[in-house]
Amino acid sequence: MSRQRLPRFIAILLLWLLAFLQLSSLAVTSVTIDEPSHLVAGYAFLTRGDTRIKLNGPILPNALGAVPLLLQPDLKLTPADDPMWDQNDHNGISDDFVWHNAASPFLLIYLARLPFIFIGWLLGALIFRWASERAGAWAGVFALALYVFDPNLLAHSRFAMTDFVPAAIACFALYSFDRWLPQTRNRKWLVTTGVLTGLMLASKFSLIMFALPMVILVVLRSIRSAQRMSVLIGVLFIFAIAAFTIWVVYGLQIGPIDPGGTPVPAPGFWREWQSAQYYLNQPWPNYLFGQTSETGWWYYFPIALVLKTPLPLLVLFSVALIRTVLKRTWHDDLGFLLPSLFLFSSLLFSTNNLGYRYLLPVLPLVIVYVAGLWPRSVSQSLFRFSTLSPAALFSARHLVTLSLLAWQVIGTLRIYPYYLTYFNEITGGPDRGRYLLSDSNLDWGQDLVGLRNYVEQNNITSIKLSYFGIAHPAAYGLHTQAIPPIRTAMHDQGAWWLKTYYPSDPPPGKYAISVANLMGGIWIEPATYAFFRDRQPETTIGNSIYVYTIARRGEPVNLSLAGLQIDQIDLETYRMFGTNDVRPRWFDATSSLIAAPGSAWIAIADNQPLAPEFAAFFAGAEPIAHTQVTDEDRAYGLYHFDLARRIMQAAQQATPLSATFGDTAELLGYNLKRNGHGLTFITYWRAGDQVVAPLQMFVHVLGPDGSIVAQQDRLDVPAFGWRPGDIVAQVHRADLPSHVQSSEIAVGFYNPDSNMRLPVTVAGQPSGDRLLLSEARP
Structure with missing residues (x-):
């Protein structure tokens, strides 16, 4: 193989390796937190031209992810007149689209990620070419290897998100600009730069920090150029083409930014811009060094850069920067350093410290920039093994450069396939990194x-x-x-x-x-x-x-809660239970009770008064404690006695009837009272061995002709808390029509998810799916 072809062959192998590292890791990477919202925003735009979902960024990355979904038939999108669109409920819309559609959610996300992976390959090819043009083919291989084994770029190049694609497009735009600047009369590079700049700005607003250095570099070029006016006119054409490109990306739409406003090109772009400005001014939870802040820290991104960037790349960049200063190669290197500096400096003022991913656009530029450190003597000597001694072939500079590359390769392979969680050796890996950074960093x-x-x-x-x-x-x-x-x-x-x-x-x-x-x-x-x-x-x-x-500590304790959740019990009271195995039940004290057999704990919030029908059950029972709810300005009383026994005694004194409803509940007895047009119906139950949950109780009041004259579907003791043997009391109250003089009660249970009723058994005999109880007269 000729010496010209070998670097290209190795570059192709590296790109294949990149594909493997990306695709093989997808099998263990579930849907990330924002992918569905970005995907549905792109799909709505491509299929309807709808830009009402505002995610604080331009539409291009979202649309790219949605392109493969156009090949999927029968995908259902929330109707355009659904209020969720105008409410910008992107979570609700995306939840319906991804998780409740005709196609598998995993297929949808997999297809959406493919364009991003493909763009990752294109970016790798560009990095190889750009570095090769600057410092030789082997420098291109070196740069490509640094790119392929950069864990942060690897992580984000697999997600249908808005971080990697803007970084890639920005690199393409700056490469094209780098080609145009020395030959400003070249129309091909002028138009290409304009189009790519437009795509860059249509993918992420923060990349305006790459456009501004382009203007500065043009001004510096014009100062040294005899064709100053031509250079300045050229950059105006670039931004004019960029503006038109943004309009094309938005489907050449014209309309008002706000209802009733003046029509403008690409109104969706400007609405997103407004949304982003509002978003940037809102408090947002940020995490750094175990602390949280809604305004962030100016030093967040410098710290993130130091903790999550591979140390070999940081060392190479430091050496390259020193070389630029010492050799005064600013003219060649400003195209990399100035955009990186502008973007990085802008992040120092950001109050939304949401992760290292905002630094991604800098990484391809840094990689191409440091590739210039690759010793040209290695490139010239690789084919002269027989005439060179080992010392001449591999100098200290060669060995250091190769060692840094090997260090980065090993560090990335060690974190495979969990690239997103990468932290460098300064941090001590992901387990230590969790004390320093959070969210998309980990x-x-x-x-x-x-x-x-x-x-x-x-x-x-x-x-x-x-x-x-x-x-x-x-x-x-x-x-x-x-x-x-x-x-x-x-x-x-x-x-x-x-x-x-x-x-x-x-x-x-x-x-x-x-x-x-x-x-x-x-x-x-x-x-x-x-x-x-x-x-x-x-x-x-x-x-x-x-x-x-x-592990369990102490014997289990049964606790019934009314108007409370268990985490609202204060710690001092909780310690009275003497165990961490507290088994909660929940009930509405105004209409129900539940208690485990034997002595049990009952906590009732003061703002949920006990039903009058149940007041006798608490006669003589004084609260052991009466204290504030932990997170609210209200109190609760804590009781400890055998409530189940008292309910059982009431059941025995009521109308006795033994009936079972599946394996879920056994009816112990009931009270049925008619007072004028009011009906009070109390039932007493014992929980069975296999409780169906969710569970709903129905009570139908039937007239003489069997028609339903009143009904309630209500169970105020959630079955999710029932345990075998629990005793439950439930009261239903209803107002009956004045013409109804006699009635029967039909009672039963059903699963509200399936609407399937539980079978009824009376005295060992099947009795359909409801139980008819005795006649009630006024």
Whole structure:
């Protein structure tokens, strides 16, 4: 193979390796937190020209991700007149589109990621070419290797997001500008630069910080040029073409930015610009060094740069910068340094410190810039092994450069396939990095696949999940107990609204906690998982989900809660239980009761008065404690006595009737009272061995002809808290029409998700799916 072809051959191999590193890691990378919103915004634009979803950035990256979806038939998009569009409820729209569509959500996301991966290959080819033109073909190989093994670029080149594509397009735009500037009369490069600059600005607003240095470089060029006016006119043409390109990207739309305003080209672009300015002025949770702030820190991005950039690249950049200063090669290097400086400096003033990803546009420029350090003597000597001694072939400079490259390669391969969680050796890896940075620096909800594999391989039947993401765990085959924070995606994970987690003394069981939630501060109180924070995890999933097992301490305690959640019990009161295995039930005290057999604890909020029908059950029972709810300006009383026995006594004194409803509940008795047109119906139940949840109770008041004259579908004791043997009391009240003189009651249970009623058995005999109770007269 000739010496001209070998570098190109190695470059092709490196691009194939890049493809492998990207595609092979997708199998363990679940849907990240913002991908669905960006995808549905792009799809709505391509199919309807709709730009009402505002994500604080231009449409181009979103549209690129949506292009492959145009080949998918029968995709359903939320109707254009749905209020969610005008409310900018992109989470709701994207949840419907990705997780409840005709096509698999995994197929949709996979297809959406492909254009970004492909653009990653194109960027690699450009980096090879640009570095080769500056410093020789082997410098191009060196630059390409640095790019292929950059963990941050690898991570984001696989996501259908708005970070990598703008970085790639910006590099193409600056390369084209670099080609045009020495030959300003070259129309091909002028038009190409204009188009690419337009695409750059149509992909990310912050890249205006790359456009401004282009103007400065043109001015500097014009000062040295005899054709000063031609150079200045050329740059005006570039930005005119860029503006037209933005308009083309937005489908040549013309319309008002605000209703009733003056029509302008690309109104969607300007609406996003307005949205972005509003967004930038809003408080946003930021995390750094274990602290949170809504205004950020000016030094956030310098620290992120030092902690997450591979050290070899930082060393190479430092050496290259020193060389530029000493050799005064500013003329050749300003095209890389000035845009990088402008973008980096602008980030110092940002109050939204959301991650290293905002630095991505700088990385390709830095890689091409440092490629000039590759010793040309190596390029010239690689084919003269027989005539050179080892010392001549590999000088100290050669060995240092190759060692730095090898260091970066090894560091990236060690983090494979979890590139997003990369932290360099200064930090000490992801486990130490979690104390320093959060959010997209480490945890973007990307590891549900790994969690599913862990659960399956270890035959885990019950696990509590605190998930920092919007992907649906159920879509990955996960069935967990949802613990805070509860996002929409967790709504299919059991009774997510009924809290069982007590932050200061977590109940026993296995926990899977997203590291962003573990460290706190981003949409969750820092104290929520402080109990776990410094404990050694049992294992970690993809460096972003920490798994713990909490053992039981003390004997189980039964607690019934009215108007409260368990985490609203103050710590001093909670310690009275003497265990971390507190088993909560929930009820509405104005119409129901639930108690475990034997002596049990009952906590009732003051703002939820006890039903008059149940007041006798608490006769002589004084609260052991009466204290404030932890997070609200109200109080509750805590009781400890055998409430179940008292309810059972009332059931025995009521109309006795033994009937079972599936394996869920046994009717112990009932009271049916008619007072004028008012009807009071009290039922007493014992929970069965296999409780159906969710569960709803229906009470139908039937007239003489069997028609329903009044009804209530209500169960004020959520079945999610029932345990075998629990005693439940439920009261229903209804007003009957004046013409109804006699009535019967039909009672039963059904699953509200399936609408399937539970079968009724009376005295061992099947009795349909409802129970008719005795006649009630005024």
